[in-house]
Amino acid sequence: MTTLADPVPGGRPGDVERATALSGELSGRGVHGIVLSYVDTAGIGRVKTVPTARLASAAAWGVGMSPVFDTFLANDSVVTTDVLGSPDGDLRLYPDLDQLVVLAGQPGWAWAPVDRVTQDGERHPGCGRTFLRRVVTEAAARHGLTFKAAVEVEWTVARGDAPGDAFVPATTGPAYGAARQVELGDCTADLLAACAAQGLDVEQVHPEYAAGQFEISVGAVDPVAAADRSVLVRQTVRAVARRHGLRVSFAPAVVGQGVGNGGHVHLSAWRDGANLHSGGEGRYGMTAEAESFTAGLLAHLPGLTAVTAPSPASYLRLRPSQWAGVFTAWGRETRETALRVVTGTAGLRDQAANLEIKPVDLAANPYLAIGSLIAAGLDGLTSSATLPEETTGDPARLSEAEAAARGVRRLPVSLEQAVAEFRGDDVLRAALGPVLADAVIAVRRGELASVAGLDDDQVAAAYRWRY
Known part of the structure; x- marks a missing residue:
């Protein structure tokens, strides 16, 4: 089952310990990096990647990425709304450890979907995964x-x-x-x-x-x-x-x-x-x-x-x-x-x-x-x-x-x-x-x-x- 609790700064109960154990296990299997994956409003898959050793830190504090991608087009041009599309600001990408998998088609890599959270620890209102979890x-x-x-x-x-x-x-x-x-x-x-x-x-x-x-x-x-x-x-x-x-x-x-x-x-x-x-x-x-x-x-x-x-x-x-x-x-x-x-x-x-x-x-x-x-x-x-x-x-x-x-x-x-x-x-x-x-x-x-x-x-x- 998917984790249905929202991420929180410092990690949800047990996340950091679990990520630490996973990091060692993945390294032992020859995994060098984790793909942190989400999809933007245009339907394009966007990623950041971290070394396997940084998984526990990502689970605790997320990984930074700009909110500007919420208004990227498929050709990577940027449009704006009243609140999105600015070069200002930052978000944190939190991996869902329940969905983390080793990528058999890409040796050396694992993959996990992310939820996007504001720097203040709140749900990002532009996050599609958070939206779907809320509906469910x-x-x-x-x-x-x-x-x-x-x-x-x-x-x-x-x-x-x-x-x-x-x-x-x-x-x-x-x-x-x-x-x-x-x-x-x-x-x-x-x-x-x-x-x-x-x-x-x-x-x-x-x-x-x-x-x-x-x-x-x-x-x-x-x-x-x-x-x-x-x-x-x-x-x-x-x-x-x-x-x-x-x-x-x-x-x-x-x-x-x-x-x-x-x-x-x-x-x-x-x-x-x-x-x-x-x-x-x-x-x-x-x-x-x-x-x-x-x-x-x-x-x-x-x-x-x-x-x-x-x-x-x-x-x-x-x-x-x-x-x-x-x-x-x-x-x-x-x-x-x-x-x-x-x-x-x-x-x-x-x-x-x-x-x-x-x-x-x-x-x-x-x-x-x-x-x-x-x-x-x-x-x-x-x-x-x-x-x-x-x-x-x-x-x-x-x-x-x-x-x-x-x-x-x-x-x-x-x-x-x-x-x-x-x-x-x-x-x-x-x-x-x-x-x-x-x-x-x-x-x-x-x-x-x-x-x-x-x-x-x-x-x-x-x-x-x-x-």
Whole structure:
């Protein structure tokens, strides 16, 4: 389980002693440095590293890093809000020792996610991991709910010897094809070995649809750990691929046309050990609370896209009839609706039933994305929102009248539209808090300005190797 207590100057009870013991153990295993990892508002993984011998000091007093990164863009330009984006100030990065792992794909290194705390020992209001932890703890206190989550990771594999920043697929095999698995079999075998060594329970890894595309799925855990795992999986994929002379991209789109890389989120709500998405009297076994939770997600999807699909390149992926889920609709195992109700196989439904949220990609900060999704669902649960009629097949084929009758609408077709929807969503902005909400808006506007006047291929190229 993830540590759910906030860090404090001097360390939480037992942290320093534990870190001291870990430091010696890691040194004995040939680990020389610790990667301290977090994700900024633009969805870029940022790090600081410390020698293994400094782990106890980091657990006690954190490691300094500027708060300016909360308003960095993907291209490393800086925008500002009323309180963020200044060169002034400092924060402390505190590693979560529960999630520290030795990186099998990067010999000599270990990795740990961090919480960011002010110099005065207070929660940093721009910290996405702290935000998600707050959402989870408040849901338990107010509703008696816990959650399980998992993030699917899709990536595109390119040849490492391609000229400049060109994208040349590393495989020539067909989608989901055995040929593609053989072509990169050595790399994916090493990936599986690295994940196993790091304690990541991989459910499947396979070739995907687009050229050079693969996907890996890991088991569902608590939401904070799920976001951590999403970051760790990408760190591992990148490291293993590099050792094989390959280059990978998790960007929503690596080219201007075609299927892009998603980061679908699987989410289920639980109370007293019982899955609310199974065994109920609602549709497909959902309880009344699960239906209302799903309705809340549907209602807030337009504004959520500013968090879950935060890049101009995201909207190259969010196109109809490409399994990206671009309509406010739900359906059982319907891969064209934004919300796919997964009931699971008979005999496992009490454990496996969940919601898959599809308009999510890996440019999203996973902590902000999962926390915002939970907040949206809880709003529906609190108001006993009614889940509308199910949609089957491709919503793009509905007539205008049919779509209107079902409440099915197209999600934003651009980041500009998504930001406008987010600005009008009081629930999402209140959940994030004013500092984070303003950062989301400022960074999205900055991304839009950075690609103004570019065509689709140029937008894809601008973000191709940033994620």
